[in-house]
Amino acid sequence: MYFDYIVVGAGSAGAVVANRLSADPRTKVLLLEAGPASHPWSRIPVGYARLLTNPAANWLYSAEPESNTNGRRIPVPRGRMLGGSSAINGLAFVRGQAQDFDTWAQMGNPGWTYDSVLPFFRRMEAYQGGGDDRFRGREGPLRVTNSEPREPLYAALIEAAGEVGIAHNPDYNGARQEGIAMSQATIASGRRMSTARCYLDPIRRRANLRIVTGALTENLLLDGRRCTGVCYSVSGTRHEAQAAREVIVSAGSINSPQLLELSGIGQPERLQKLGIAVRHALPGVGENLRDHYAPRTRWTVGAKGITYNDTGRGLALVRQALRYAIAGDGLLGMVGAPIRAFVRSRDGLEAPDLLLGWVPMFTEPGPKGPRIARQSGVTCYAHPMRPESRGHVHAISADPRTPPAINFNFLSAPADGALTIRAVQIARAIMTAPAMAPLRVAEAAPGPALTTDDEILDWVRRVAETTYHPVGTCKMGADAMAVVDARLRVRGIAGLRVADASIMPTLTSGNTNAPTIMIGEKAADMVLKDAAAA
Numbered sequence: 001m002y003f004d005y006i007v008v009g010a011g012s013a014g015a016v017v018a019n020r021l022s023a024d025p026r027t028k029v030l031l032l033e034a035g036p037a038s039h040p041w042s043r044i045p046v047g048y049a050r051l052l053t054n055p056a057a058n059w060l061y062s063a064e065p066e067s068n069t070n071g072r073r074i075p076v077p078r079g080r081m082l083g084g085s086s087a088i089n090g091l092a093f094v095r096g097q098a099q100d101f102d103t104w105a106q107m108g109n110p111g112w113t114y115d116s117v118l119p120f121f122r123r124m125e126a127y128q129g130g131g132d133d134r135f136r137g138r139e140g141p142l143r144v145t146n147s148e149p150r151e152p153l154y155a156a157l158i159e160a161a162g163e164v165g166i167a168h169n170p171d172y173n174g175a176r177q178e179g180i181a182m183s184q185a186t187i188a189s190g191r192r193m194s195t196a197r198c199y200l201d202p203i204r205r206r207a208n209l210r211i212v213t214g215a216l217t218e219n220l221l222l223d224g225r226r227c228t229g230v231c232y233s234v235s236g237t238r239h240e241a242q243a244a245r246e247v248i249v250s251a252g253s254i255n256s257p258q259l260l261e262l263s264g265i266g267q268p269e270r271l272q273k274l275g276i277a278v279r280h281a282l283p284g285v286g287e288n289l290r291d292h293y294a295p296r297t298r299w300t301v302g303a304k305g306i307t308y309n310d311t312g313r314g315l316a317l318v319r320q321a322l323r324y325a326i327a328g329d330g331l332l333g334m335v336g337a338p339i340r341a342f343v344r345s346r347d348g349l350e351a352p353d354l355l356l357g358w359v360p361m362f363t364e365p366g367p368k369g370p371r372i373a374r375q376s377g378v379t380c381y382a383h384p385m386r387p388e389s390r391g392h393v394h395a396i397s398a399d400p401r402t403p404p405a406i407n408f409n410f411l412s413a414p415a416d417g418a419l420t421i422r423a424v425q426i427a428r429a430i431m432t433a434p435a436m437a438p439l440r441v442a443e444a445a446p447g448p449a450l451t452t453d454d455e456i457l458d459w460v461r462r463v464a465e466t467t468y469h470p471v472g473t474c475k476m477g478a479d480a481m482a483v484v485d486a487r488l489r490v491r492g493i494a495g496l497r498v499a500d501a502s503i504m505p506t507l508t509s510g511n512t513n514a515p516t517i518m519i520g521e522k523a524a525d526m527v528l529k530d531a532a533a534a
């Protein structure tokens with residue numbers, strides 16, 4: 001099979017790349033996705049609760065035990081279907097700060113300042129929530145809406161935040177991020193707006209685009225220092241596909257470095273130990289793993305009818321289902337954390353460095369994923385946005401079906417622990433502000449007995465999990481540990497790029513879906529421009 005371009009992985013970035021590259025009917029594109037075409041729970045926003053532990057749509061990775069996090073295996077869910085993680089994620093839409101991208105540019109990546117990437121952020125979205133046209137797009141494929149502040153809890157939180165000096169900011173994706181806000185979401189008309197829905201569904205009939213699901217890419221085909229195609233398997237049968245121009249790897253922060261390693265691109269000693277022939281030494285492959293490590297503070301709510309523990313269980317769930325059927329909102333149409341705050345850990349900082357997000361209920365583990373608990377409460381996660389701790393992801397077998405080993409090294413940078421403690425303290429300040437008093441809120445976790453920094457940090461080590469934002473394992477840059485250059489070309493190999501969250505040199509200040517879609521948009525633009533210039 002011959003194509004101009006082969007895209008591996010149909011996730012947040014890959015679906016975008018495949019869409020843009022196949023816009024010209026003369027260009028033949030193959031999109032390979034290991035997972036299925038869809039999953040019924042992916043269409044309904046609250047379905048993420050059902051997909052979090054569902055092997056039909058999720059790779060269900062987990063991290064290696066580490067002493068800093070009490071030897072726990074922290075879950076690492078990753079979407080495995082068309083749309084990738086955008087098809088199972090919590091639907092929050094957050095670009096990050098202008099400074100994030102300016103920092104990338106300063107790290108040796110020309111073309112990545114915020115001013116340079118803003119056109120791609122605008123191109124991708126159809127934002128329906130107002131805001132300033134200089135920053136927001138109206139006609140892109142991805143529909144983005146505001147969560148509605150209908151429930152009394154949200155009004156109380158906005159007021160309480162104001163009482164501790166955190167102002168309301170109606171558009172954190174606009175001129176500035178700081179403040180408390182209702183979350184913007186990849187939800188429209190009550191439906192999840194994954195990249196499968198927004199970038200692939202409208203173009204399924206393009207004769208020049210072939211989408212193969214259930215197709216696990218096992219390795220890249222290399223001819224010397226040039227990538228010529230891929231080897232993939234469907235239902236146990238192996239196939240080869242040739243790319244006349246380029247292969248774009250968009251398999252995500254866990255699988256992209258694994259695929260490079262399986263193809264002989266990575267740290268020579270590591271590959272040799274696995275019996276993989278070294279084709280190209282590239283020491284940064286799999287390094288620089290970063291993620292948000294976030295404790296969930298928990299608050300019981302004494303006032304009735306405030307949380308979904310009261311209004312989303314038993315008979316009330318039937319009412320929620322009706323509400324969803326009629327209006328597309330309520331519990332079933334809800335973004336993971338409908339209200340969030342971007343705050344500064346101390347005065348004098350140029351920009352916020354902490355993120356707090358509130359979930360209007362207590363959940364507990366159930367047989368099919370988290371379920372709504374009986375006890376009424378509010379969960380508030382709180383964490384530093386730009387952690388310094390870095391880990392790694394590496395293949396541990398030459399077999400592509402063996403999951404790679406994920407080591408986060410959370411809290412290995414002391415600053416991360418200190419900032420996490422500060423985030424918990426700010427959560428406490430907001431939840432105990434006068435505006436929350438009518439809700440009769442009481443701290444359940446970490447609990448009022450834990451007061452010193454050491455006690456809080458110890459609790460963080462015992463309970464925190466990620467907010468599912470691994471990035472950085474095929475870092476973009478110009479230094480010796482960079483895997484791709486600023487045009488996302490794998491250093492030293494022709495005809496091969498990586499375009500997904502793995503290329504981020506640092507974590508963005510917030511959730512990672514929006515910046516990853518931007519990376520897909522920018523990658524496609526660079527591929528097309530480079531082809532035109534050749």
Ligand SMILES: Cc1cc2nc3c(=O)[nH]c(=O)nc-3n(C[C@H](O)[C@H](O)[C@H](O)COP(=O)(O)OP(=O)(O)OC[C@H]3O[C@@H](n4cnc5c(N)ncnc54)[C@H](O)[C@@H]3O)c2cc1C
Pocket residue numbers: 008009010011012013014032033034035052077078079080081082083084085086088089090091092093094215216217218250251252253255256259336467468469470499500501502511512513514516
């Ligand atoms: C549970 C969860 C909640 C999240 N919540 C939010 C949120 O609320 N807001 C937000 O902004 N971000 C959120 N994120 C993060 C965000 O969704 C991801 O950062 C983003 O989707 C990553 O995009 P990607 O293109 O790098 O990878 P992915 O979207 O994961 O895509 C990779 C694709 O490649 C496929 N693939 C992998 N290996 C192979 C192979 N060998 N052959 C073929 N195909 C392969 C995968 O199946 C997958 O479809 C969440 C993520 C998760 C998992």
